[in-house]
Amino acid sequence: MDTTPDHAQRPSSAAGASLAIELKKINKSFGSVHANRDIDLAVRRGTVHGIVGENGAGKSTLMSILYGFYHADSGEIVVGGKPVTIHNSSDALALGIGMVHQHFMLVDNFTVLENVILGAEDSALLKPSVDKARRELQRLASDYGLNVPVDALIEDLSVGQQQRVEILKALYRGADILILDEPTGVLTPAEADHLFEVLKTLRDEGKTIILITHKLREIMAITDMVSVMRQGQMVETLETAKTNPEQLAELMVGRRVLLRVEKDEAKPGDVLLDVTDLVVADDMGTERLKGVTLSVRAGEILGVAGVAGNGQSELLEALAGMRASKSGTIRLNGEDVTAHHPDSAATLRRKGLAHVPEDRLRMGLVTNFYEWENSILGYHDYDKYGSGLMLDVKAARAEAQRHIEKFDIRPANADLKTANFSGGNQQKIVLAREMERDPDVLIVGQPTRGVDIGAIEFIHNQIIKMRDAGKAILLVSVELDEIRSLSDRIVVLFDGEVVGEADPATADEGELGLLMAGVKSDTTPKREATT
Amino acid sequence: MSSAMPLPRWVDVLLLPVLNVTLAFIIGGIVVLIVGENPIEAVRIMLYGAFGYGYGFGFTLYYTTNFIFAGLAVAVAFHAGLFNIGGEGQAYVGGLGAILVALAVGGLHWALAMPLIMISAALFAGFWAFIPGYLQAKRGSHVVITTIMMNFIATSMMSYIISRILKPANVNSDESARIDEVTRVPFLSEWIPLLRNTPVNISFVLALLALVGVYLLIWHTKFGYALRTMGHNGTAARYAGMSNAKLIMLAMAISGALAGMVAINDTAGAHGRLILGYVAGTGFVGIAVAFMGKAHPIGVGLSALLFGVLYQGGQELAFTMPAITREMIVTIQALVILFTGAMSNMLRRPVELAFLTARTRQKEPVPTERKEA
Numbered sequence: 073m074d075t076t077p078d079h080a081q082r083p084s085s086a087a088g089a090s091l092a093i094e095l096k097k098i099n100k101s102f103g104s105v106h107a108n109r110d111i112d113l114a115v116r117r118g119t120v121h122g123i124v125g126e127n128g129a130g131k132s133t134l135m136s137i138l139y140g141f142y143h144a145d146s147g148e149i150v151v152g153g154k155p156v157t158i159h160n161s162s163d164a165l166a167l168g169i170g171m172v173h174q175h176f177m178l179v180d181n182f183t184v185l186e187n188v189i190l191g192a193e194d195s196a197l198l199k200p201s202v203d204k205a206r207r208e209l210q211r212l213a214s215d216y217g218l219n220v221p222v223d224a225l226i227e228d229l230s231v232g233q234q235q236r237v238e239i240l241k242a243l244y245r246g247a248d249i250l251i252l253d254e255p256t257g258v259l260t261p262a263e264a265d266h267l268f269e270v271l272k273t274l275r276d277e278g279k280t281i282i283l284i285t286h287k288l289r290e291i292m293a294i295t296d297m298v299s300v301m302r303q304g305q306m307v308e309t310l311e312t313a314k315t316n317p318e319q320l321a322e323l324m325v326g327r328r329v330l331l332r333v334e335k336d337e338a339k340p341g342d343v344l345l346d347v348t349d350l351v352v353a354d355d356m357g358t359e360r361l362k363g364v365t366l367s368v369r370a371g372e373i374l375g376v377a378g379v380a381g382n383g384q385s386e387l388l389e390a391l392a393g394m395r396a397s398k399s400g401t402i403r404l405n406g407e408d409v410t411a412h413h414p415d416s417a418a419t420l421r422r423k424g425l426a427h428v429p430e431d432r433l434r435m436g437l438v439t440n441f442y443e444w445e446n447s448i449l450g451y452h453d454y455d456k457y458g459s460g461l462m463l464d465v466k467a468a469r470a471e472a473q474r475h476i477e478k479f480d481i482r483p484a485n486a487d488l489k490t491a492n493f494s495g496g497n498q499q500k501i502v503l504a505r506e507m508e509r510d511p512d513v514l515i516v517g518q519p520t521r522g523v524d525i526g527a528i529e530f531i532h533n534q535i536i537k538m539r540d541a542g543k544a545i546l547l548v549s550v551e552l553d554e555i556r557s558l559s560d561r562i563v564v565l566f567d568g569e570v571v572g573e574a575d576p577a578t579a580d581e582g583e584l585g586l587l588m589a590g591v592k593s594d595t596t597p598k599r600e601a602t603t
Numbered sequence: 604m605s606s607a608m609p610l611p612r613w614v615d616v617l618l619l620p621v622l623n624v625t626l627a628f629i630i631g632g633i634v635v636l637i638v639g640e641n642p643i644e645a646v647r648i649m650l651y652g653a654f655g656y657g658y659g660f661g662f663t664l665y666y667t668t669n670f671i672f673a674g675l676a677v678a679v680a681f682h683a684g685l686f687n688i689g690g691e692g693q694a695y696v697g698g699l700g701a702i703l704v705a706l707a708v709g710g711l712h713w714a715l716a717m718p719l720i721m722i723s724a725a726l727f728a729g730f731w732a733f734i735p736g737y738l739q740a741k742r743g744s745h746v747v748i749t750t751i752m753m754n755f756i757a758t759s760m761m762s763y764i765i766s767r768i769l770k771p772a773n774v775n776s777d778e779s780a781r782i783d784e785v786t787r788v789p790f791l792s793e794w795i796p797l798l799r800n801t802p803v804n805i806s807f808v809l810a811l812l813a814l815v816g817v818y819l820l821i822w823h824t825k826f827g828y829a830l831r832t833m834g835h836n837g838t839a840a841r842y843a844g845m846s847n848a849k850l851i852m853l854a855m856a857i858s859g860a861l862a863g864m865v866a867i868n869d870t871a872g873a874h875g876r877l878i879l880g881y882v883a884g885t886g887f888v889g890i891a892v893a894f895m896g897k898a899h900p901i902g903v904g905l906s907a908l909l910f911g912v913l914y915q916g917g918q919e920l921a922f923t924m925p926a927i928t929r930e931m932i933v934t935i936q937a938l939v940i941l942f943t944g945a946m947s948n949m950l951r952r953p954v955e956l957a958f959l960t961a962r963t964r965q966k967e968p969v970p971t972e973r974k975e976a
Contacts, residue, residue: 103959394841418844427842435842438835445828450843452828463825 091153092117092249092280093138093169098147100133107133109304111147115249115297120271120281122291122312125301126324126524127495131284134301135251139171140164151249170242171251176234180227184220184237185209188244205244212243216273231379232263239270249280256290260379261552261585268294286525288317289553300324325526335536338560341370344544345391345425345513350400352386360386362568363400368513368544373535375559375576376548379588383568384548385430388517391546392427393420405512421450426506430517430548436502437490444472444486447505475504480530496527503531507538514538515546520554532558552584566590610951610958616902620895620943622950624909627942631935638926645920645927652919653912659919661792661801667911668803668868671810673889674907675817676862678898680746682821683854684834689735689750690862691886692757693728697863698870699764700727702779702877705870709783716786717805720871725860731757732859733852740848746855758880765879777879788872802873809867814900817861830854862886895943906943913939 093115100108108130115121125131136142138149140158149156151167158164164171178187185205193201206222213219220229220236229237235255242250252271256264271281271294283295291298292312299309300323307323321329345368352361360383368374378384389395391402393409393416402410404423411420417427429435437446448457448468457471458464472486479500481493490498499519506514519535520528535558539545549555555562555576562574564587572587632642653663673690680687687693704723708716735749762777769779788806792799821827833840833850840847865885870877888910895909896902917932942949 392842393844414841415844415846415848417842421844429842434836435838438832438839440835441831448828449832449839452825452843458825461824461826463823463828465823 090117091115092151093282094150095134095138096148096150098134098137098149099145100130100137100142101145106304108137108144111301111304111306113299113306113309115280115282117280118275118278119296120275120283120294122283122285122295122298123301124285124288124291124298124320124324126286126526127522128303128524129301129324130304131301132253133304135171135253135282135284138164139169139251165245165247168246168248169251170245170247170249172235172238172242172253172255174253174255174257176238178226178234178237181225183225184222184229184240187226187237188222188241192245208244209240212240215277216243217270218243230263231258232260232266235259235263235267236270247279249282250274251282251284253284254286255283256285256287257550258380260588261581262589264290287553288320291320292317302326321525325524327526329525329529333532333536333557335558336540338372338539340372340560341542343367344370344405345515345546346401346403346406347391348401348403350387350390350402351398352383352390352395353398354386359398360568361390364565364568364570366563366570368546370512370544371539371542372560373539373545373547373558375555375562376546376565377552377555377562377584377588378550378565380550382565384517384550384565386568387565388427388430388515388548391515392425392429393417417450418453421509421511424512426509426511426514428502428506428514428516428519430521432498432502437498439489439491441490442486443476443481443488443490443493443501444469446490446501447472447475447486449505451505451509471508475501475508478508479504479534494524495522496524499523499531500527503534507534511543513544513546515548517548518550519547520549520551552581552588556581556584564588610955614954614958616897616899619947619950619954620897620902620906622954623895623942623947624939626950627935627938631938634931634934635927638931640924640926645924648923649912649916649920651916652923653916657797657799658801659915661798661803662918663908663911663915664791664798664807665801665803665868665873665911666914667907668807668810669865669885670888670892670907670910671814671904672861672864672868673885674892674896674903675813675889675900676858676886677889677893678896678900678903679817679821679830679861680854680858681893681898682827682834683830683850684837685736685739685851685854685858686747687732687735687750687855687858687862688747688890689732689753689757689859689886690889691882691884692750692754693731693859693862694865694882694886695757695761695880696731697724697728697859697866698877698881699761700724700863701866701870702769702782705782705786706780709786711783711786713786713789713805717788717867717871720788721809721864721867724863724866724871726863728863728866729856729860732862733856736852736855739855740851754886762879765877769877779877781876782871784875787875788867790872804868804872806864806868806872809864811904813861813864814904817903818900820857826853862889891940891944894947895939909939910936 091114095111095113098108098111111134123131133142137144140160140163149158156167179190185202188209189201189205209222218236218240220233220240226234226237239250255267259267275281285291295312297309298312298315298320300307300320302324347364347366350361350364351359354360364387366374376384376387386395390397390411393411394414396412396414397410401408404425409420409423433439438449448471452463457467469486475481476484476486481497481500481504490501493501516535519531523531535545547555547558559576562576562579563570564572564584566588567590571590574584635642635645652659654660673694676690677687700723701720704720705716708719731753735746735753738744738749739746765779766777770777771780788804790804791807792801821831829840829845829850832843833845833847837847865882869881874881892903892906892910895906913936917936920927921929921932
């Protein structure tokens with residue numbers, strides 16, 4: 073168990089052990105939280121092995137143990153047939169284990185080459201390393217289809233290309249086993265497809281790939297084997313070909329889950345939210361919305377699709393009155409409510425607009441507050457919570473209690489600090505607060521980001537319920553599946569412009585994918601006539 | 604997942620501060636040993652000096668009053684996420700507001716004059732804090748920097764005003780004319796003979812009221828709710844539609860007004876006149892008081908009392924034990940500040956581990972130490 077790994081011990085593929093990695097009875101606790109409980113995992117060499125599970129199921133902890141970030145309390149790690157101890161990421165690398173993190177670890181103002189050799193320089197002089205890296209990168213590029221301009225700065229590359237650099241970094245360091253943590257979260261569908269092609273090539277060349285994801289579609293598309301984790305335990309390992317998404321979802325959650333959203337035909341009414349030629353700049357003064365025009369009717373959900381960072385955040389903030397618009401108009405119920413001041417959120421709320429923000433932790437909640445305090449955030453000024461200067465704590469608590477019951481927020485304790493709730497329950501706190509105000513217009517950003525499958529189902533149903541109650545809903549999400557299953561109409565945002573509109577019933581993923589990548593559709597975006 | 608392990612509230616509020624103070628006293632005790640005195644005896648003298656008889660107790664309460672105001676000033680700003688270290692200057696300028704009104708209404712009964720003096724002191728001190736608030740809200744200049752600078756400006760400005768304008772011709776020292784005895788904020792000894800010849804005055808009652816008032820303000824008003832929202836998460840405050848700029852300016856003004864109440868205790872009460880450099884570090888002690896008291900009025904009250912004891916008992920100690928000089932008392936005070944403020948989290952980790960071990964031992968073997976990523 074105590075062998076210190078070095079290059080001499082590197083498991084060579086010629087050694088012929090069929091298992092690349094074997095984890096035996098891994099246990100890991102953080103205080104009273106048993107994050108990993110008797111985990112067994114066997115990953116066959118030359119396969120793509122998926123690991124799925126809800127947030128907090130223990131996937132990341134397990135991979136962190138494998139990559140040397142954490143130490144298992146007990147259990148054994150076998151790499152290439154040899155029991156090993158992994159103290160840190162250098163040990164992991166020496167064993168041929170490489171990791172591609174969800175958030176890239178790249179130096180933005182370095183070139184691709186410089187990033188690749190960073191920390192793997194051979195000597196004090198850079199020149200020999202650079203030359204060697206250049207040759208090596210060329211070989212890797214041709215072998216695996218990992219083309220990137222090696223002399224370009226990272227900041228000039230697309231997200232997909234940056235991810236390729238991360239993979240190249242791992243391969244350059246001699247990784248035989250690649251761990252990818254939620255790799256497609258930031259990619260367009262086309263980029264994701266490209267990534268999968270690369271992964272397949274790597275697998276065919278004998279590399280082993282461990283893919284952590286919560287997207288069952290990806291598991292079905294690319295993996296050979298899939299392991300399901302739930303509440304710190306390994307529930308089952310299956311051959312992907314012999315399972316289906318429904319079964320996997322059930323294993324993840326522990327009960328039957330409806331993956332498809334059940335909804336009736338929309339009955340659109342009057343236009344409640346009407347945006348014309350909206351131009352909005354970010355804090356640096358860069359225009360992030362360049363003349364956006366869209367409208368949402370009562371009783372319909374307008375989905376705004378797009379890769380993250382194409383102006384969605386600015387759109388939500390401008391609509392919510394948190395960001396001043398440079399030009400253009402926003403009409404709510406026919407009234408011009410265009411914010412010229414970033415402090416207009418309260419005004420808009422009173423006019424019937426509710427906002428579920430993209431990032432609940434940064435914006436939608438004060439994590440240090442008790443649950444009941446967050447249940448009135450944005451509404452504390454209302455007479456309901458005390459007339460005059462005083463805050464009626466009792467009334468606020470009662471409000472929180474109502475939300476807890478109606479939205480099944482757990483634990484059902486309004487006096488708990490919000491930070492102690494799970495992601496799904498925190499999201500429910502925000503949703504309950506915004507939906508229970510009975511707004512005319514609801515704008516929702518990333519409603520299910522970092523939320524468990526069980527809670528996703530609930531949240532989706534609540535949004536549909538709002539629609540059926542005749543509310544106008546604008547939904548922004550980077551999850552294309554979510555946009556497609558919830559929306560009645562879809563617009564695609566690219567580089568601050570609406571580049572196309574689609575009907576979710578007929579649009580196929582390829583068409584939307586092209587739009588998200590900035591390839592304009594032939595049909596110019598048509599604008600619904602306002603009644 | 605690591606440090607998020609919550610400790611029981613009583614550990615955070617009571618056990619840790621007590622441990623920190625104890626540690627400060629142990630090290631202070633070692634210093635006392637080194638100079639050849641008995642530390643136990645020193646503590647006894649200190650406590651006797653602070654509580655043992657009316658005269659000492661009166662002074663303890665007088666110091667405590669100042670520290671409560673200065674501590675609350677820092678605490679209110681702290682809840683808004685602002686670090687006001689300008690209490691010293693704000694209290695000084697508050698003194699100007701107090702003396703101008705107190706002299707102007709000379710002869711008026713104190714019960715009528717005191718509210719006017721308070722309003723004036725609050726306005727002057729509040730304005731002095733509002734300036735950095737405005738600069739942060741509108742121009743992005745950090746209050747930590749600007750409040751420090753405002754302290755220096757206050758010192759120079761007040762020196763000029765006191766020595767060149769307020770100082771009467773027939774007075775030698777740098778101070779204003781005396782406030783009429785009828786107008787002056789009365790000493791508590793008028794009602795409690797035990798406290799005779801001590802400077803503790805009605806302001807002590809005002810300080811206790813301020814503790815309650817600040818508690819209500821922070822946790823039971825809509826303004827306090829907004830203040831805390833901004834203090835924890837400015838983006839969430841903007842999301843909620845609160846104006847961060849307004850909140851910053853208001854929070855600073857209130858903070859400054861509280862610091863200005865030091866002038867009620869000193870200028871309008873204990874001193875009966877405005878003396879050059881009268882604040883004498885009270886504003887800075889307020890920072891330690893607020894931090895030690897976790898910015899909660901109960902904590903601020905208790906830590907203000909502790910510093911009151913240290914001030915008064917320390918003087919008694921320096922008087923009784925000649926080997927222990929005034930400087931050594933300051934050293935012990937500094938140790939308390941060091942351990943409760945700057946190093947208050949030093950004991951947190953061991954205590955956390957102790958609790959963790961105790962908890963896990965009930966269920967399963969202790970987990971081996973984890974490496975940080």
